[in-house]
Structure formats: structure tokens, C-alpha cells
Amino acid sequence: MKEKVRPVRIKTVIAASLAVWMVMLSLGSAVAMANGYQGRESTKNDLGLQVKAAILIDADSGQVLYEVNSEEPLPAASMTKLMTEYIVLEEITNERLSWDEVITTSAEAASTPSDGSSVFLAQGDQHTVRDLYKAMAVGSANDATIALASQIAGSEQGFVKKMNEVAAELGLKTAIFTSATGLSETTVISATDMARLAQIILSKHPEFLDYSKLQEYKFRERDKDPIININWMLGTNVNQKGLKHLAYEGVDGMKTGFINAAGYNFTGTVKRGEQRFISVVMDTATKSARFNETAKMYNYGFSTFEKKTVLAPKSVVETAKTVKIKKGKKKTLPIVTEKDITFMVKKGVEPKIEVVSSDVKSEAELVAPIPAGTVVGTVTYKYTDAETKQELKKTVNLVTTEDGTKAGWFRLMFRGIGDFFSGLFNGIVNLF
Template sequence: MKDKVRPVRLKTVIAASMAVWMVMLSLGSAVVMANGYEGRPSTENTLGLQVKAAILIDADSGQVLYEVNSEEPLPAASMTKLMTEYIVLEEISNERLSWDEVITTSAEAASTPPDGSSVFLAQGDQHTVLDLYRAMAVGSANDATIALASKISGSEQGFVTKMNEVSKQLDLKTAIFTSATGLSETTVISAADMAKLAQIILREHPEFLEYSKLQEYKFRERDKTAIVNINWMLGTNVNQKGLKHLAYEGVDGMKTGFIDAAGYNFTGTVKRGEQRFISVVMDTSSKSARFNETAKMYDYGFATFEKKTVLAPKSVVETVKTVKIKKGKKKSLPVVTDKDITFMVKKGVEPKIEVVSSEVKPDTELVAPIPVGTVVGTVTYKYTDDESKQELTRTVNLITTEDGQKAGWFRLMFRAIGDFFAGLFNGIVNLF
């Protein structure tokens, strides 16, 4: 009897185990077992990302496409250098610094601990801003970062003050900078704010990608080997024997980071066709894991979303077809939107938008002559994602489609007389 019962029990156990396994998969069991650096628990999410925090946004609009715990401030590690890189680019664009300017290495930069990424600067060494910037962008060199920070603000601490000032200007609400390099675990920022900073860099300084996409860079002519880009996910690494398994088509930036308190972090960007995404993953378990988890988000983004123009440029707004002008041959001018409105939407979904507000300039500013193409107001549209209920708004300008020529004095005089008597007549009618 026992021999007969045993197989039945075994089948029952196997069936039950399979059922549990299937349920775990349907619930995203990977997130239950997911671990960050040194076994720290990951944050539960539907993609099974093994991260403490993550976000994926559209680079053009900033539209959030996926997020996990994206508002919690966490140690940024060397992703902090994105702010340093941004400030250097700002200094150059404002002509307070130039790429070929030579920087003499300060004692502070030379004393940077060599246990992290470094180009081993010695006090008094001289290198151009461009050389130091490339070392920072490609190899995340901490001493090169301090050298640039010292040049701009006199010391790293002075530069940290500047970093926090710029952070407020950019409205990075969670960012607290205590170092230029990110070696300090008290430097924190949320995934959402890091993605926002990355978006600002790409929008205001697209030349940034010229440096972040370099596969390698030889800092000194006498150096035996070149600095290899720490971003192993670069699309061009598909031809690199040891890195091609991590290469992802279209990746051309931006910054990795690691300290014990942060785990392995990565802020990345990828472009395919007209779509460019920005991503952030924080506290993954290994150097490769940060790229693997990022790839999951990119796969999701490209498979799920497409750009769709929901309002063409030069569209007529039903609620504001014309604007009144003063002292013109015509009393009003037709207006249209100046540009298109595009959202990232789920593939196969037809988005619906609605006008939520419009604003026209005051009469005192709408006085003829008014050239064609003059901005005379704005209109704001709202799109609501049916699935996530995320509400997105876009504001576009209203522009004139005709010249508003100034009327002659004779026309203006008779118009004034007509307006006077019309007002007088209406006043009399209102008495009764």
C-alpha cells in the first residue's frame, strides 16, 4: 500500500510546487528575491528590477515612462560628477573657462586618495581643461574632478557650495552635495532628480555626449594603456570582446558610480531613431548588474512606447481662433499654435488631449503694427494616460498668421466716432 501511495503524494507535491512557482512568476517573484549590493533588499517592482530605485524618462519631454522609488534621496556615488561636468560646461559656455586653458594641479587635487578612479596627478602637474574633463567623463577620475573644482571655486568645498547653489537653480529638490566626486556617502539625490539633471545636460549641452561616448582615452602620451570607459554599456562596445555582452545599441552616455553606501549606480541614455531615453538605477549588486537592469528598462521602453504627435504645428485652437488688436486695419487677427505637441504613448493607443487653459496678452501689448508670426498668447493642453492616470501638460505659443497693419488716422477717427455712438446707444438701451 505504501508503494502505491508514494507516487500519488510525490505527484501532489510536484503539482503544488509548480503551482506556487507559477504564482510567484505571475506576481513578479524576481522582485521578492531581488537583492542590491551586499544583499540589501531591492524595491518591489513589476519589471523585476534588482534595484533600490530606478526611473526611465523621455529625454525630450521628461515624461516618466517607468519608476521605482524614484523620489527617495540615496547616495549618488560618482554619478555626482554629472553636476561637476554640467558646471564645467556652463563655465565654458559663459567664457569663464576654455577647453585649452591649462590648470596647474593643486595640493588638494594631488592628495586625492588613489584607491578610487584616478589619473595620479602630482602637485604642480599641468593639464588642459579638456584633458581633465575627458579623464573625468571617461574614467571618472576623482583627482581630475578635484583639479577642475579647485580651478573654478578655489577648493573642493568652495565648489560644493556652488554645486548646491546650482542645484537650487535647477530645482533639484532632493539633492544635497557634500563632495565634487561623490566619494562622500552624505551626497544624496533621488533617481528622479538625477534623471532631471541628465535631461538638462543633454538639452543645454548636447556636446556632453562627445566625451561620454568615448570608448577609451589616453591621458598622457607616455601612459602605457588608455583609460577604458567605465560605461560598459556603450553601444560601440559591441566590437569589444570582453564587453560586447553588455553593449546596448544606441547607448552613448552618461555616468556610473560606486561606493559601499550606494552600491552600483548608473545614469544612462540611449537613442534609437527619434526616441531617446534617460535612465537611472541605484543600488544594484555588481558592475554588470547596473547595466543588465538598465537594459530591462530600455527593452521595456522601446517595446512599449512610441512618439505620437497629438497636435500638429499651426493648429487652430477652437477657443482662441482670433485675438483683438488695437489701432489696426482689422480689429482682430487669426492665430494658430507655433509648434507641435508630442507625447510618448503606449503603442496602439490613440491619445486624447484637452485644452485646460489659454492666455492672451493684454490690450496694451496688442497694438498695430503686429508682424505675422508674433507671439500673442499661450494655450495649455493636457493628456491623461488611461492606464497609469499620469497627467501631462504642454504649453505652446499662439502666433499671428497675418500682418496686423496699422490703420490710417482717418479710419481710426471714424472708428472712434462709431464706437462712441455705439456705446452711447447701448447705454440708453440699458436704461430701459
């Protein structure tokens, strides 16, 4: 008797096939969701940024408005040049270098690999500091960067030593520089420290923006084409064919970067009205993605936050209304805050602040005459974000509101006699 063979159930086979297909599709989707360069996983965040790390801060105060994995040191690529640019500006400020100084291209600078950004310097070529700086700021030229570094420190490695010393002075705790250009993948820094460096540059050297906002720059007269600014997000690019879709109103700096280990990075800044933001995105997938992800943060910043003055200038502090002085017609002078205190707060939220501490100079330190506006102490206020619980502190000076004129000798004599008998009486009372 032959064994009966059961017919294959077509529906079962189809169902099984669909199940396998769905599993494969889900695996494929998981890979597709890795949005960094070369399929690296992005860090989850509620803005949907396709980045490994990111941060958005208020340029004036350094207040953090948004952050994603912002403390992890990551390869910086050519964003490293922000430190090189800062040091050059410091050298010029301290008159150890000048914009019109002519630099003779070193063998080290001329041998910089031309596979990255370059102005193709030859050994012995002569260019001004200004020309080399523009090539570095606009086109991220590696050879121009090395030429400047060699001029300042004798060699790239000598300059790298200086970079790390300056990073320590500025409190950039995660920064490790191993090259002046960022071509080395062992040069790392966190998004937080990169934003901090950018803030320092804009605060100390606002002239930096005169170079970073240039749309193009012709390095040599004989060059066929000018260097096009690698920062495609410049607001002025709104009229540039092929770039206007990336242009963002108010963007006027700062520095892009790319190597395989870093992906596409961008440290940017934007100003609209009284608000200026600084942003950093690290390890995005494409040249355009770094600007698209930055735009998401800018949109969030402008739509969510506003500057609000929580303490007006010349406010009286309850815990420090007056200060004692010596040898003045008056023994005390009224004092107020020198400047206002302003925070970035979420729109529609009324911020609450509290005095954390106040400190005024001792009477012995304040001897008349004392002009109005003299700094005699400080007061520190704290603002706590009700939603994030982030605590922000600001310290402002306390200043005198009127002149503390010196008393005449006759007044001082009788005041001294009065103080003597007052002290004597108190001493006698304390005996009993």
C-alpha cells in the same frame, strides 16, 4: 518487568529532518533574493529589476515611463559628477572658463585618494580643461574632478556650495551635495532628480555626449594605456572583446558610480530613431548588473512606447481662434499653435487630449504693426494615461498667422469716432 522501548520510526525522523532542511533552505532563499550590493534588499517591481531605485523617462519631455522607488534620496557615488560636469559646461558657456585654458593642479587635487578612479595628478601638473574633463567623463577620475572644482570655486568645499546652489535653481529638491566627486556617502539624490539633471544637461549642452561616448582616452602621451570608458554599455562596444555582451545599440552616455553605501549605480541615455530615453538605476549588486538592469528598462521602453503627435503645428484652438489688436487695419488676427504636441504613448493606444487653459495678451499689449508669427499667448493641453492615470501637461505658444498692418490715420479717426458714439449710445441705454 522491564518497560518496552518503542523503536524509532525512521520515516518520522526523515520527515522531520526534511522539514528542518526546507525551513533552512527557505531562509537561505530569502537572503539570496536580496539582490542589492552586499545583500541589500531590492525594491519589488513588476519588471523584475534588481535595484533599490530606478526610473526611465523620455529625454525630450521628461515624461516618466517607468519608476521604482524613484523619490527616495540615496547615495549617488560618482553619478554626482554629472553636476560637476554640468557646472563646467555652464562656466564655459558663460565664458568664465574655456576648453583650452590650462589648469595648474592644486595641492587639494593632488592629494585626492588614488584608491578610486584617478589619473594620478601631482601638484603643479598642468593640463587643459578639455583634458581634465575627458578624464572625468570617460574614466570618472576623482583628482581631475577636484582640479576642475578648485579652479572654478577655489576649493572643493567652495564648489560644493555652488553645486547645492545650482541644484536649488534647477529644482532638484532631494539633492544634497557634500563632495564634487561622490566619494562621500552623505551626497544623496533621488533617481527622479538625477534623471532630471541628466535631461537638463542633454537639453542645454548636447556637446556633453561628445565626451561621454568616447570609448577610451589617453590622458598623457607617455601613459602606457588609455583610460577605458567605465560605461561598458556604450553601443560602440559591440566590437570590443569582453564588453560586447553588455553593449546596447544607441547608448552614448552618461555616468556610472560606486561606493559601498551606494552599490553600483548608473545614469544612462540611449537613442534609437526619434526616441531617446534617460535612465537611472541605484544600488545594484555588481558592475555588470547596473547595465543589465538598465537594458531591461530600455527593452521595456522601446517595445512598449512610441512617440505620437496628438496636436499638429499650426492647429486652431477652439477657445482662442483670434486675438484683438489696436491700430490695425483689421481689429483681430487669426492665431494658431506654434508647434506640435507630442507624447510618448503605449503602442496601439489612441491618446485623448483636452484643453486645460488658454491665455492671450490683451488688446492694449498688441499694437499694430504686428508681423505674422508673433507670439500672442499660450494654450495648455492635458493628456491622461488611461492605464496609469498619470496626467501630463504641455504648453505651446499661440502665434499670429498673418501680418497685422497698421491702419492709416483716416481709418483710425473714423474708427475712433465710431467707438465714441457707440460708447455714448451704450451709456445712454444703460441709464434706462
